[in-house]
Amino acid sequence: MSRRVARRVEELKPSGIRRFFDLVVGRDDVISLGVGEPDFPVPWRVREEMIYSLEKGYTSYTSNTGLPELREGIAEYYTRFGVTAMPEQIIITAGVSEGVDLAIRTLIEPGDAALIPEPCYVSYKPLVEICGGEAITIPTVPDFKLNYDMLMEYKEANAKILVLNYPANPTGVSYSKKELEEIADAVNELDLIVLSDEIYAELTYSGRHVSLAALNGMEDKVVVFNGFSKAFSMTGLRVGYVIAPPDIFAGMLKIHQYCMLCAPITGQIGAIEALKSLDEVDRMRAEYMRRRNFVVKRLSEIFEIKKPEGAFYAFPKISSTGMSSEEFAEGLLMKKNVAVVPGSAFGECGEGYIRLAYAVKFDKLKEAMDRIKEFVEEYGKG
Amino acid sequence: MESVELEVLRLLEENARMKDEEIAEILALPVDRVKEIIKKFEEDGVILKYKTIVDWEKVQEDFVYALINVKVSLTREKGYDDIAKRIAKFSEVHAVRLVSGEYDFQVVVKGKSLKDVAFFVAEKISTIPEVRDTFTHFVLRTYKEEGVNLFEEEGDRRLAFVP
Numbered sequence: 320m321s322r323r324v325a326r327r328v329e330e331l332k333p334s335g336i337r338r339f340f341d342l343v344v345g346r347d348d349v350i351s352l353g354v355g356e357p358d359f360p361v362p363w364r365v366r367e368e369m370i371y372s373l374e375k376g377y378t379s380y381t382s383n384t385g386l387p388e389l390r391e392g393i394a395e396y397y398t399r400f401g402v403t404a405m406p407e408q409i410i411i412t413a414g415v416s417e418g419v420d421l422a423i424r425t426l427i428e429p430g431d432a433a434l435i436p437e438p439c440y441v442s443y444k445p446l447v448e449i450c451g452g453e454a455i456t457i458p459t460v461p462d463f464k465l466n467y468d469m470l471m472e473y474k475e476a477n478a479k480i481l482v483l484n485y486p487a488n489p490t491g492v493s494y495s496k497k498e499l500e501e502i503a504d505a506v507n508e509l510d511l512i513v514l515s516d517e518i519y520a521e522l523t524y525s526g527r528h529v530s531l532a533a534l535n536g537m538e539d540k541v542v543v544f545n546g547f548s549k550a551f552s553m554t555g556l557r558v559g560y561v562i563a564p565p566d567i568f569a570g571m572l573k574i575h576q577y578c579m580l581c582a583p584i585t586g587q588i589g590a591i592e593a594l595k596s597l598d599e600v601d602r603m604r605a606e607y608m609r610r611r612n613f614v615v616k617r618l619s620e621i622f623e624i625k626k627p628e629g630a631f632y633a634f635p636k637i638s639s640t641g642m643s644s645e646e647f648a649e650g651l652l653m654k655k656n657v658a659v660v661p662g663s664a665f666g667e668c669g670e671g672y673i674r675l676a677y678a679v680k681f682d683k684l685k686e687a688m689d690r691i692k693e694f695v696e697e698y699g700k701g
Numbered sequence: 702m703e704s705v706e707l708e709v710l711r712l713l714e715e716n717a718r719m720k721d722e723e724i725a726e727i728l729a730l731p732v733d734r735v736k737e738i739i740k741k742f743e744e745d746g747v748i749l750k751y752k753t754i755v756d757w758e759k760v761q762e763d764f765v766y767a768l769i770n771v772k773v774s775l776t777r778e779k780g781y782d783d784i785a786k787r788i789a790k791f792s793e794v795h796a797v798r799l800v801s802g803e804y805d806f807q808v809v810v811k812g813k814s815l816k817d818v819a820f821f822v823a824e825k826i827s828t829i830p831e832v833r834d835t836f837t838h839f840v841l842r843t844y845k846e847e848g849v850n851l852f853e854e855e856g857d858r859r860l861a862f863v864p
Contacts, residue, residue, distance in 0.1 A: 356859055
């Protein structure tokens, strides 16, 4: 029989965490720290607004770019991260995932190279590869931070884009304005376009998040991605957005029109209300920060760990136990009923690490930390 | 960011039984510092009391609560404070608040039965010379108390693994 599935798709590596879904099925009493989404419910006033919108019959398509009121709201909102954008530069997407896909498809031609610092979120590399591009991963262990020198080492690669995500999934690292300026210098010298995934921007624990697009001369070189999934707990409602320079905007909008048409209207209406509920975000951020402090303290008694500056992930180094990431994650799940994601799921250099999401209620988090300690004492080396 | 002192208060407001050691871990403070902060707040009367929110219906230990709206007449000798204190001192009175609007005080009374509460209001509140009128509303069910929902919250519907 002739090949049915396109070669590019067939050659994609399946996601590293798929296997763990099967392992967790049918197990009771599992505390999952493997969930990359908030445990807080969507703020009630946001839910009310969406329910009411359904009652009023707001169930149609919106314009391709999204509801005007939402785009205006986002333009105003993003000034808090230093970016002055026009609503006309903003497309509402079905989550950041769609936005990143649009941008990569707009920018990458077969043979084009993309620089992707690892460990990183699982989708960037495959999306580049589907377009026939070459994904060049930059290992960032043990600091998980990109800097000028690291980038300049890839001068010969002649890459077209750089995908940056901060605060980062899975490591929680972020960048100060000074560090970003350094990166911006390299971006200028290498003439890169940066896809800046800032979905965790609100969950920054020291100072305020600075968008790369806010830096001098960067507004034309950066496509910003953000959304309502993490800061407002609206994951399943699928509302994200992009802020893009005019030419890239036009390309992305074309693809968006053909493949998605528009983001779901109910989520967009919720998002308008969410932007009026920023104090809810403050409450949640404070709670995440407390959990971070607790988790880092407990984990640092067992592992080497870098204090995360944002998002809701801790990424400790577990190689001292003598186990690989996968062995550790599987063992912890089977023996102690705690689910974590092996670091290797986020790139080769994530081997030797695990990702724990602390988007879990405090009592469970405490219990999970106790179980991890037991697991290491009972099964770890030495 | 808030001062650690206020952070301690917030944690205790949410969970009065949180141990000093846990607070210390969460706020990355030495335990002694936490003890010191709490002691100071107790001494200064910032922390007034540690109480438990009980859903009494669940143990069939039902109490009757009533909201009493009270209208008063002020005199040169007796202001709001004097009248409020007089009402507040009864052990049956759960809360007293001076409120804006059509009446002056909102009083929450707790008793064992409807009759209990009704007689208490008739005999002890209405008879205070400055009280002109009382309007009694019995509480039939409480859905939220002190910021806590007294009904089952939605469970966690998330998948176990999300990248």
